Amino acid sequence: MRNNDGMENRISFYQHSGAIVTASVVTGISAWVLWQSPLLLEAISWQCLILGLIFLISIPALKEKHPDVGRYAFYLILPITFALSIRIQIDVFFIYSIIWIAYVPTYLPRSLAWWSLLGVALAWFGIRITFSQETNVFAKTILESTFHMFALISSIATQDSIKANDKTQQLNRELLATQQLLSDASKENERTRIARDLHDLLGHHLTALTINLQVAGRVSDGEAKKHIEQCYALSKLLLNDVREAVSTLRSMPVVNVKELLSIATRDLPRLSVSLEVQETINLDDVNIAETLLRVVQEAITNTLKHSDAKQAWVTMVDQGNTITFKYSDSGSGSKSLSLGNGLKGMQERLDSIGGTVSFSDQPAFTIYAQLPKTAKENGPKSSIERSS
Structure with missing residues (x-):
């Protein structure tokens, strides 16, 4: 681009x-x-x-x-x-x-x-x-x-x-970022399907095999019993391995946050954005990732429309179960800050996933937000999830 x-x-x-x-x-x-x-x-x-x-x-x-x-x-x-x-x-x-x-x-x-x-x-x-x-x-x-x-x-x-x-450039950046999210959502769906199949099919058959081997060991004797007990131990070990593989697939992070935001913030007109994102911040919830992406996009749009700033900073810190987010620009600020539709929409997005946000315009436009790593159960599904 x-x-x-x-x-x-x-x-x-x-x-x-x-x-x-x-x-x-x-x-x-x-x-x-x-x-x-x-x-x-x-x-x-x-x-x-x-x-x-x-x-x-x-x-x-x-x-x-x-x-x-x-x-x-x-x-x-x-x-x-x-x-x-x-x-x-x-x-x-x-x-x-x-x-x-x-x-x-x-x-x-x-x-x-x-x-x-x-x-x-x-x-x-x-x-x-x-x-x-x-x-x-x-x-x-x-x-x-x-x-x-x-x-x-x-x-x-x-x-x-x-x-x-x-x-046009803005729409192109949004399209590329959305494509990245869609790709991540597709990977998540595929991993979920594989994990479910492993659990439902292979796990079920291994459980049945383990039970049958346990029964066979009780009714057999001699050399055959010894081999059956070895097979029983191996089947239990294999069953544990399958369970660990399923858990690993389900817990793998879906979205690389820094890569996603890099796509959304590069080649901006009249604005250079510096990203300071901890490498440990990887999200396994596409809804949270989409909300974070939209927050950054709206913050940049607000700066380009209402500020003469040439530099902006995005900082994200991993706080365990939450992510602390800060956006600020180099504009001169104003005496009063009124929330337009964009900033109100940002508030609504964060409220829907159980996050919080506050705004300041002194000395320059600044956004402080906290996002959970997992959206609350009754929150709306991501448009990316719905499309996939």
Whole structure:
């Protein structure tokens, strides 16, 4: 499975590189146009500032560590562009606002994107009608607005494509993890069948043979009795071996928890998950394993939807009859934590198997849970068990 971060990083690189190169070309063209003008130095100074601001919003690491810096840089580009256009009348300056509008979906809610497009168009129309001597101002503004609209639509389409790919990758991970659970459940069913057959068939016949040998030993004498007693001892030993084999088959762990969670947490978009799972944690109850898998998946989904975290940690400790589970991320947290449908569903899953869970959002989003190694008798059957 390909890492979705690779695709997103390439798209971001192309977008940022295109913005910087385009702004540099505009600066060069304006310098060429104003080569003999006393406004040359002023124009280059303002454009270098715009270029620097575009560079700031193009640095992914800066956006992650200091998101406010990139946000302020984004807000400053447009007013500086308008001020520059009022001061120096050169047609190519509208390209800076095209670059700005391409970043709108990144920094503003989708609901404000089209209002931003309308605001930019009205601002250019007002600047030209007020400060320039151009003719056909309305037609020119409409034409330039189509360029802005194309940039905005392309940016929105790119973000939607990334989100769709994220969703596909998420469904793929869930499918692989579910396939692993289904495979483990099938192995459990097969071992149970073999153990039952050994107990019901071979065990039954060995028990009957042992009883008959015991009776034969009582009614025989001499050398024959000696051999019958040896056969009787061997049949008892074999019967004990069968019972031990049946017990071993029934008690073998079904699910390797670390392997299961590794499948569910690898290649996540914008999030790296560290697993600290004791090697001794192996579950023989598919229902518990499925609940644990769904808890981890919901925790990751919650982080991706509501947090800017880039790192998450899953810790599991074997406590004998129970497992202690902790999930935390590197997000900034919030003042209040409200339980949505996902977290409420997580509570219901754990309640159904006799587990407990609590949530915290300070200093970052954290989940504490305790799970039994065997689900309570009246708990619902796993969907994996039902499907198998």
